[in-house]
Amino acid sequence: xxxxxxxxxxxxxxxxxxxxxxxxxxxxxxxxxxxxxxxxxxxxxxxxxxxxxxxxxxxxxxxxxxxxxx
Numbered sequence: 001x002x003x004x005x006x007x008x009x010x011x012x013x014x015x016x017x018x019x020x021x022x023x024x025x026x027x028x029x030x031x032x033x034x035x036x037x038x039x040x041x042x043x044x045x046x047x048x049x050x051x052x053x054x055x056x057x058x059x060x061x062x063x064x065x066x067x068x069x070x
Contacts, residue, residue, distance in 0.1 A: 009063050016059060017052075020044070024052035
């Protein structure tokens with residue numbers, strides 16, 4: 001159930017972010033790549049990877065809070 005819930009929430013959230021933000025988040029958090037590697041692969045700085053992670057996780061927390069209230 002949790003995996004399916006996360007898959008659905010991720011599909012909704014992905015549309016809310018620019019592709020480069022989503023790719024940085026996904027590579028770092030889901031694929032568990034180090035921020036430095038993600039930054040090098042995507043041609044961005046490490047701070048941008050951490051910022052992408054923070055933005056997406058904040059939005060994810062909002063979505064999950066909304067679901068918990070329903």
